[in-house]
Each structure stands twice: as structure tokens, then as C-alpha cells.
Amino acid sequence: MENTRLNNPDMQTDDIFIKFRNVTFSYAQPNDAADDDGAHGDMRAPAAAAGEPGLKGADNVKSDIKNDGGTAVESGFNGEDIVKSDMKGDDCASDKSDIKGYGGTADKSDIKGYGGTADDIFGAHGVVDVYDRDKAVEDVTFNIKRGEFVVFLGRNGSGKSTLAKLLNALIFPDSGVVTVKNMDTSDPEHIWEIRRTSGMVFQNPDNQIVGTTVEEDVAFGVENLGVPPDEIRARIDASMAATGISEFTQRPPYQLSGGQKQRVAIAGILAMKPECVILDEATSMLDPDGRREVLNLVRKLNKEDGIAVILITHHMDEAAFADRVFVVDEGRVTASNTPRELFGDSGRIKSIGLDVPQITGIFEILRERGFTGLPSGVTNIDEAYDALAPLLKGGNS
Numbered sequence: 001m002e003n004t005r006l007n008n009p010d011m012q013t014d015d016i017f018i019k020f021r022n023v024t025f026s027y028a029q030p031n032d033a034a035d036d037d038g039a040h041g042d043m044r045a046p047a048a049a050a051g052e053p054g055l056k057g058a059d060n061v062k063s064d065i066k067n068d069g070g071t072a073v074e075s076g077f078n079g080e081d082i083v084k085s086d087m088k089g090d091d092c093a094s095d096k097s098d099i100k101g102y103g104g105t106a107d108k109s110d111i112k113g114y115g116g117t118a119d120d121i122f123g124a125h126g127v128v129d130v131y132d133r134d135k136a137v138e139d140v141t142f143n144i145k146r147g148e149f150v151v152f153l154g155r156n157g158s159g160k161s162t163l164a165k166l167l168n169a170l171i172f173p174d175s176g177v178v179t180v181k182n183m184d185t186s187d188p189e190h191i192w193e194i195r196r197t198s199g200m201v202f203q204n205p206d207n208q209i210v211g212t213t214v215e216e217d218v219a220f221g222v223e224n225l226g227v228p229p230d231e232i233r234a235r236i237d238a239s240m241a242a243t244g245i246s247e248f249t250q251r252p253p254y255q256l257s258g259g260q261k262q263r264v265a266i267a268g269i270l271a272m273k274p275e276c277v278i279l280d281e282a283t284s285m286l287d288p289d290g291r292r293e294v295l296n297l298v299r300k301l302n303k304e305d306g307i308a309v310i311l312i313t314h315h316m317d318e319a320a321f322a323d324r325v326f327v328v329d330e331g332r333v334t335a336s337n338t339p340r341e342l343f344g345d346s347g348r349i350k351s352i353g354l355d356v357p358q359i360t361g362i363f364e365i366l367r368e369r370g371f372t373g374l375p376s377g378v379t380n381i382d383e384a385y386d387a388l389a390p391l392l393k394g395g396n397s
Helices: 160-167 188-197 214-223 229-243 258-270 288-305 339-343 346-351 358-368 381-394
Strands: 002-007 013-020 023-030 061-065 070-073 083-085 120-131 134-145 149-153 175-180 198-201 276-280 308-313 324-329 332-337
Touching (some): 120 160, 134 160, 134 308, 134 332, 149 160, 149 288, 160 276, 160 308, 175 188, 214 258, 229 288, 258 276, 258 288, 276 288, 288 308, 324 339, 346 358, 358 381
Parallel strands (some): 149 308, 198 276
Antiparallel strands (some): 013 023, 061 070, 120 175
């Protein structure tokens, strides 16, 4: 905002010109301290395409907002009869009776009509998100169940992290609907409940550790929820025990390894009792031991505590223990299968620049070299042992 005061010899006032977002307002302030009308001058926008005879007037009209053919009538900035019709030119009525063209009603009672059920914790319905004029996410539709372990797999820049932020309402779709427990993430009335539903672990744990000791950091989130002190203490102890960091209670976080720091970040999230943990490339900066620590922990949380897990990664072996794997390529979800079904078709995976887990590749080589009876799509050591044991005992073939 620019504010310029000019002395006008022809008027007994000081004219103030205010430029705000390319619209210039003139404010004529009388020199005389007393104003018979009790007004503070007249604020007008002579250069604006729409007339606004007073900031709090009753007949403000804004025509052709964004010059896209939409119209809006606002009866006073503080008026009660504000009507916004077609604000973005997408034929959305002011009562949201047709949310982004999906046929949703204003109370969103038909959100489940997208194929979701009461068991869904997340849903995406025709979602498009534009980043720097390019579509980071394009026409994405899926549902994720409560307690499900889901992996988003894709190359760098494929749109995986954008999807994670959309699910946690850190960003909002440019079109389409994202739902969390059947609540529209773009509805400000539900934003806090939506964000309480899931906790997010980022790639670099140093970006989300704020406490001077491990205990302080784990307590940070739950303290901000307004939880009673006795319950805070109990939650801290339980989450630190669950993540195996109780021995580090008074340790400064900078003295921990990468894997230990990620466990601290996860403990802080668990203390807030979310229904889902989203890990956005949370293992990409860790060594193999650190990755194993984090993956074993999230598997335990999923299987024993029923917490849904969404793991964003480009490591093929991390997808082996998921219930479902979503393959993301150029902003689109191109496949959704179990790990075994997905990696059983190695040609399709390799065609989009990805690879299969190492153990899956070994089994492909063994089949090519004449070992019959070996299954396709083997993704982990346990499956490999079960497949190889009968052959080793029976002598080959």
C-alpha cells in the first residue's frame, strides 16, 4: 500500500491518495477539526471499474471480478446481503449447491456419493492443483480407509508431496474436493478438526523439532491442544515409550541420530492422538539402519494401534508392507494395487521410470534361469523364504 499526502492550494483540505492493489483511493480530510456531518472525508476509487460510494456504504457494487464474466453484489462491506455469483466463472452458485461442478449440496450430504463410505478417512474427488502454472496434481480420485497403510510411490516431482499436503489441508485444491472424515478441507469451519485428524512427518526432522530437550519437543504439540496437565504427562510418557525414545528424555535433539530424530518427531505427533500419520519422504535422509527404525515403528503403530499410515516415498522396498500402493506419475494416480499385484507387472513399473524392490528383481532373475514354481510379485524377505523353502527342501526344479 502506498500513501501520498499532497497539499492542494485550491482546497482547504489535505488530500491523501492511497494506492492499494492497483486501485487508487482519494481521501479528502478537512482541515477544520469539526465536521458538521460527523464524517471523515470521502473515500472514493475514481480509477476503479466498479463504483464504491463509501467503504461502508449500502450500495457497493463490484462488477466483473477478475474480468472473467463473474459478477458480485456486496451491499456494504459490513452489510448482511452479500451475494457472490460466479466468482471464478465456474457456474458455482452462491449457496454452493453445485460445489465445483460435482453436484454436491451446500450441506455436503452427498460427499459419500463419490464412492466413499463411513469407513473412509480420506478422499480425493477430481482434484486439480496448479503450481506455478503447471498442474502438480491433475484429476486425482481415490479413497483411503481408516487404519489402512497406503504408500504413494513416484519419481521426484511427480506430485506425491502435493497430495500429502492436500490431505492435511496445508494447501487446498484449485478444483475438485478433498475430504477428511467426510469433511471438505476447503470448509474453514472444519479446518482444525481436519488437522487434528492427521499428523505429518517431514523429510528433514530438524525442520519440525522445536524443543531444547526431547521431552519438551514431544510435549509441544499436545500442550497447544489445551490438554489438562495430568493427561499431557501421561501422553508424553506413552508416546515416548511407543517410539522407543524414553531413554533420551532430557537429551538435546541435536545429539541424536537422524533415525532417532524422526522417532522424536513421530512421538510428538502420537502425543496428539491422531487417526493418521503422514510421512512425506521421512526416510529419504536416513541411512539404512535409520530407515529400518522408522519403518518398523510405523508398521507397529499401524498393526497394533490401528493408526492409518500414508507413506510418501520413491524407495520401492518401503512399499512392500503396504495394504495398497498408489503410483503417482506427472500429477496423476496411474495405478492402485496391492504390492504383490503392482510389482508382479515389472514392465509397467519400469515404463514410468521406477523399479521393483530388490528381492522382486532377484526372483525375476531366478525364474529366467529356470527355477520353476517361483511366484511373481514377491516383495519382502518373509515372502521370499516361504517361496524358496519348499524348493530348497525338494531339490530344485
